[in-house]
Amino acid sequence: MAETTKRDGYIKLAFGPRWKYIAVVRGFIQNFLAVSLADNAKADKIAMAASELLENAVKYASEEETKVQMALFPDGEKAMAIAVSNKATPESIAYVKKLFERVMEGDPLEAYVAMMREAAVRSDGKSQLGLVRIRYETGCKIFLDTTSDTVTFRLELE
Amino acid sequence: MNKLSIEPIKQGKVAIEVADKPDGISVIITGEIDMQDPSVILDPLFDKVHKGALSSGIKVVEADMRALTFLNSSGIKALAKWIMTLASAPSDKRYTIKILHSKEVTWQATSLPTLTFLVPGAVSLE
Numbered sequence: 001m002a003e004t005t006k007r008d009g010y011i012k013l014a015f016g017p018r019w020k021y022i023a024v025v026r027g028f029i030q031n032f033l034a035v036s037l038a039d040n041a042k043a044d045k046i047a048m049a050a051s052e053l054l055e056n057a058v059k060y061a062s063e064e065e066t067k068v069q070m071a072l073f074p075d076g077e078k079a080m081a082i083a084v085s086n087k088a089t090p091e092s093i094a095y096v097k098k099l100f101e102r103v104m105e106g107d108p109l110e111a112y113v114a115m116m117r118e119a120a121v122r123s124d125g126k127s128q129l130g131l132v133r134i135r136y137e138t139g140c141k142i143f144l145d146t147t148s149d150t151v152t153f154r155l156e157l158e
Numbered sequence: 159m160n161k162l163s164i165e166p167i168k169q170g171k172v173a174i175e176v177a178d179k180p181d182g183i184s185v186i187i188t189g190e191i192d193m194q195d196p197s198v199i200l201d202p203l204f205d206k207v208h209k210g211a212l213s214s215g216i217k218v219v220e221a222d223m224r225a226l227t228f229l230n231s232s233g234i235k236a237l238a239k240w241i242m243t244l245a246s247a248p249s250d251k252r253y254t255i256k257i258l259h260s261k262e263v264t265w266q267a268t269s270l271p272t273l274t275f276l277v278p279g280a281v282s283l284e
Binding site for chain 2: 019022026044048059109113119121122129136
């Protein structure tokens with residue numbers, strides 16, 4: 001997330017990959033956005049999206065620490081942006097890239113319904129529904145940035 | 159105890175109760191489902207409801223989610239799995255799932271309507 005862009009407000013959080021902290025962070029993000037945007041429904045949607053990204057980060061991180069950055073912008077093409085980063089193995093990064101391509105293909109609702117049908121018969125314990133849910137339910141633009149050992153998902157909302 | 163003899167569940171932040179209705183049963187889910195693997199509680203529950211409904215000739219199963227304040231995508235998977243079992247149920251024994259939701263709860267207004275697309279005619283939303 002660009003540090004030089006003019007921001008109305010921002011937060012940065014880092015926490016150890018413990019499942020129990022996700023609800024705490026989700027609640028914090030919801031409150032932060034509800035106050036900042038004065039729009040509870042939008043705050044709820046972004047908090048849900050953040051929660052899904054955090055679940056993935058905690059499940060698949062290769063090291064301790066998940067990072068969350070969120071910023072609100074006074075004008076321009078986007079109103080807010082949120083980024084969730086975690087360390088990952090090369091195998092996990094390749095898996096995430098492939099999943100991301102699949103999620104971003106075609107119509108958002110059709111992709112969601114198709115992946116729900118697939119999830120219903122999966123036997124590996126995964127749902128693979130978090131990203132496709134975010135895409136359909138929030139209407140956010142979703143970006144995936146990777147390095148050799150880091151995965152970052154960024155969401156931007158107009 | 160309800161007609162399917164399904165015990166109530168209380169685990170973490172979620173509570174689930176099955177209650178009799180004149181035309182079927184109601185599965186009432188309250189609290190939050192945000193645990194890492196909700197299938198551990200939801201899959202066996204929905205399996206009991208499904209088999210019980212088929213064997214008892216129940217035609218309507220109500221899923222009352224109005225007081226469920228959060229559901230993660232792993233929970234959505236469990237719901238999808240339950241709904242998809244209806245596609246392979248014998249047509250003469252098939253029941254419908256009536257989801258009760260609150261439009262005031264954002265996740266319910268955005269997430270639950272998508273479940274009606276999984277098996278045509280199997281799920282309604284009120």
